[in-house]
Amino acid sequence: DAGVTQSPTHLIKTRGQQVTLRCSPKSGHDTVSWYQQALGQGPQFIFQYYEEEERQRGNFPDRFSGHQFPNYSSELNVNALLLGDSALYLCASSLYGGAGPNEQYFGPGTRLTVT
């Protein structure tokens, strides 16, 4: 059973450029969440997708956008990159809804470096 996969593993971009990161959820999961983890910090929630719509959003500017496809995979897009966008970007998948907390399974992350 494949877990959460992310691509690419590492990426180097220049300030002002745009980047797209990709995520495939764990088999059977329908919800994808994205997190940004700066060096030495805990992950910060960016947004969550379910049924191809953004359902929740954290405190991130509109430069951060996403998409979910019918097969539940997801993309994270960041426009007009800043040096401060350098971080590990984590994707997590889960099942939507339910009365209790829905356990999230994390991928290995994409390390983005902006120069």
Next chain:
Amino acid sequence: GDSVTQMEGPVTLSEEAFLTINCTYTATGYPSLFWYVQYPGEGLQLLLKATKADDKGSNKGFEATYRKETTSFHLEKGSVQVSDSAVYFCALSHSGYSTLTFGKGTMLLVSP
């Protein structure tokens, strides 16, 4: 808003020592509490969780008890191993949602 505070690291221990990593939280209502572990170069793995007050989560020798009166969820292990060296994150979420609020993480270094 919700927040999680962890003790700063690194925590440096010798093998077989007792481990405590403190975690306190601020949140409305009754969140669920989690400990995640991140090994070098890897993503996050769920270590244990507790969904209501006085619940004890446990896994691989690690334990944490949900204390609502002190808003705490401290991680403990009786005898650490070198392989436990990693960064540990305390986190919370609310029922019906799966988004997590994390602490800053505590690095644990265990020497032989």
